[in-house]
Amino acid sequence: MKPALLTLTALLPLSPAAVSRAWDYEGHRIVHHLALAALPTEFPAFVRTPANAERIAFLSGEADRWRNVPDLPVKHSGGSWTDHFCDLEYIPEAGLDLETVSSFRYEFVVQFAAGRAANARNFQPIDPARNADRTQEWPGFAPWAITEHFGRLRSGFSYLRVYEELGTPEEVENARANVVYMMGVLGHFVGDCAQPLHTTKHYNGWAGENPRGYTTWNGIHSWIDGGLAAKAGIRLEPLLPRVPPAIVISLAPREDRRDPMFVAVFDYLRRQHTMVEPLYVMEKEGKLGQAAGARVHDEARAFVEQRMLDGGRMLSAIWLTAWRGAVPDTYLRAALVRRQAGAAKTAP
Numbered sequence: 199m200k201p202a203l204l205t206l207t208a209l210l211p212l213s214p215a216a217v218s219r220a221w222d223y224e225g226h227r228i229v230h231h232l233a234l235a236a237l238p239t240e241f242p243a244f245v246r247t248p249a250n251a252e253r254i255a256f257l258s259g260e261a262d263r264w265r266n267v268p269d270l271p272v273k274h275s276g277g278s279w280t281d282h283f284c285d286l287e288y289i290p291e292a293g294l295d296l297e298t299v300s301s302f303r304y305e306f307v308v309q310f311a312a313g314r315a316a317n318a319r320n321f322q323p324i325d326p327a328r329n330a331d332r333t334q335e336w337p338g339f340a341p342w343a344i345t346e347h348f349g350r351l352r353s354g355f356s357y358l359r360v361y362e363e364l365g366t367p368e369e370v371e372n373a374r375a376n377v378v379y380m381m382g383v384l385g386h387f388v389g390d391c392a393q394p395l396h397t398t399k400h401y402n403g404w405a406g407e408n409p410r411g412y413t414t415w416n417g418i419h420s421w422i423d424g425g426l427a428a429k430a431g432i433r434l435e436p437l438l439p440r441v442p443p444a445i446v447i448s449l450a451p452r453e454d455r456r457d458p459m460f461v462a463v464f465d466y467l468r469r470q471h472t473m474v475e476p477l478y479v480m481e482k483e484g485k486l487g488q489a490a491g492a493r494v495h496d497e498a499r500a501f502v503e504q505r506m507l508d509g510g511r512m513l514s515a516i517w518l519t520a521w522r523g524a525v526p527d528t529y530l531r532a533a534l535v536r537r538q539a540g541a542a543k544t545a546p
Contacts, residue, residue, distance in 0.1 A: 245377070348463075352521075444515055445518070
């Protein structure tokens with residue numbers, strides 16, 4: 199229940215602490231380039247041209263740029279705050295089961311609202327003065343946002359295939375541009391969730407009961423996102439040889455009828471969530487290097503590098519699954535066939 203800001207500190211959901219971005223812009227670019235490097239050679243080559251690869255990397259920061267506006271309806275919408283994180287602890291605290299969370303965003307909204315009301319003792323009161331955008335009520339919707347963007351990307355590949363068969367050169371170029379855009383924007387949210395503090399209510403200092411005495415420092419999120427990587431000199435090139443080939447996520451129907459991509463994405467968040475406490479342990483042991491003159495311990499550097507690699511691996515899998523799972527848009531194909539037939543009839 200927090201905003202994860204790119205460049206500004208603003209309204210906060212459940213804590214008065216300020217939060218910075220999820221990875222800085224360079225961190226997001228690294229995740230996107232790692233994902234591009236993982237794609238098989240048969241993946242559409244146009245995405246890897248220098249211009250399109252750079253555009254995909256540039257778009258890795260797009261969803262954060264949406265937040266730098268004063269419009270409260272935009273800040274309220276998923277693209278502004280809540281699609282960038284999911285504080286997983288709040289879901290069972292609202293009486294919901296992590297194993298059966300609905301794949302449907304608005305079905306989950308209804309369930310969570312009812313569960314929050316029934317378990318109000320588990321939640322801090324909302325401060326209206328800090329809730330102008332009406333987002334403090336929610337745990338965050340990152341897995342739903344990623345799944346929805348996956349569907350849009352798969353649609354993009356579906357109609358691209360039809361335009362490549364029956365469209366004009368201009369239509370093909372426009373469809374390819376759409377695919378590039380959707381790949382870049384989708385990747386931002388996947389990269390966000392590679393950062394464990396985007397999966398927890400302890401997103402910027404330990405919240406609530408703290409028997410192990412973890413830091414409540416409200417700069418830890420910002421430090422992990424950018425400060426540590428910059429101080430440790432984390433760069434793309436040394437990570438590229440460690441990128442595993444992209445895999446396809448199974449879209450086979452599930453017995454519980456939940457969307458298989460949503461389940462895969464939700465499981466990805468849950469894996470990153472297991473890294474929250476190890477991160478706080480490293481801070482407690484002085485390994486993060488945030489103090490002036492302190493060095494970033496090798497364990498902390500490796501931790502951040504692995505999170506970026508995890509993000510790149512998941513993003514490449516989602517991109518590849520969208521492409522492999524795309525079937526030609528039959529409605530569009532029928533329309534283009536009719537167009538061709540009409541043009542043939544009127545030809546001299």
